[in-house]
Amino acid sequence: MRFSNLHTHTVFSDGKGTVRENIESAIAKNMLSLGFSDHSFTACDTSYCMRLEDYGRYAEHVRALAKEYEDRLPVYLGIEKDYFSEIEEGAFDYVIASVHYIIRGGVCYPIDHSEAQQRQCASEAFGGSLLDMAKCYYGMVAEHAAKAKPDIIGHFDVLNKFSIMPELSDEYIRITEEALRETVRHCRRFEVNTGGIGRGWRKTPYPSLYLLKLLRELGGEVVINSDSHHPDNLDCHFTESAALLRKAGFTSFSVFDGAGFQPIAL
Ligand SMILES: [Zn+2]
Ligand SMILES: [Zn+2]
Structure with missing residues (x-):
């Protein structure tokens, strides 16, 4: 099976x-x-994002190489839009909407950088309650989908990157399922994101299997993405992700063709 990665x-x-x-x-x-x-x-943390002045250079460079390679590989220009970012509408072929931060009391807490920072966020901003932090995070994901109207929801349950969420608790499952139901009303296309596997954090992609099953029941659609930070990881764990999608009941995944998303049979 051949794959794409957005x-x-x-x-x-x-x-x-x-x-x-x-x-x-x-x-x-x-x-x-x-x-x-x-x-x-993202103004609250400039350590990992594009600089505002580089947006134009980024777009021009990707477009130029897309032209250069057009007879060998279709190449598209997208962006991973954080909850706290503004982007020019229509400037990109597609938009992935992701939440990476919770800001409380003027403090910006990265929620997917390290377990220590995630625990610090729960401790300082939510009185130590992981579930209250989860409510806040998943609420932001749904709100981001509603406002940004993205093409793809990025790493839906990345909050569980370090496996410290009480994933098997009824309350955590209720929070995540409710957020997924709300999010899918605004954007029905989610990514299966293997980035946590590529970097050794997890054995399975986001979203978890129970969420993938719910997404399918709700008529959602999936793309398979690796969230790669190195060229070697472009298709990390894709064959296994296709198998996971079949297990969740999906019969196809979607691939972008420049104009829209087309299904590919699993
Ligand atoms: Zn991200
Ligand atoms: Zn990313």
Whole structure:
């Protein structure tokens, strides 16, 4: 089975490879197409995102290489839009909407950088309650979907990256399922994101299987993305993710063709 990847980071944000190195890797891997989605600018943390002044250079560079490689690989220009970012509407082929921060009391807490920072957020901003932090995070995901009207919901349950959420508790499951129901009303296309596997944090992608099953029941659609930060990881764990999607009851996943999303049978 041939795959595409729309969630790719390069040296324009916190990725290790250049746009060209990623394209060459995708060709070597016989991929169907490739999309770039460097991090939108976040004023509360500039350590990993694009600088505002680089948006134009990023777009021009990706477009130029898309032209150069047009007979070998379809290449698309996207962006990973954070909850706290503004982007120009229509400037990108597609938008992935993700939540990376909770801001409380003027403090910006990254929720997917480290377990210590996640615990610090729960401790300082939510009186130590992981569930209250989860309510806040998942509420933001649904709100982001409603406001940004993105093409794809990014790493829906990344809050469980470090496996410290009480994933088996009824309350956590209720919070996540309710948020998924609300989110899908605004954007029915979610990514299966293997980024946590590529970087050794997890054995399975986001979202968890019970959420994928619910997404399918609700008529949702899926793309398979690796959230890669290195050209070697463009298709990390994709074959296994396809098998997981079949287990969740999906019969197809979607691939972007420049104009829209087309189903590919699983
Ligand atoms: Zn992200
Ligand atoms: Zn990403």
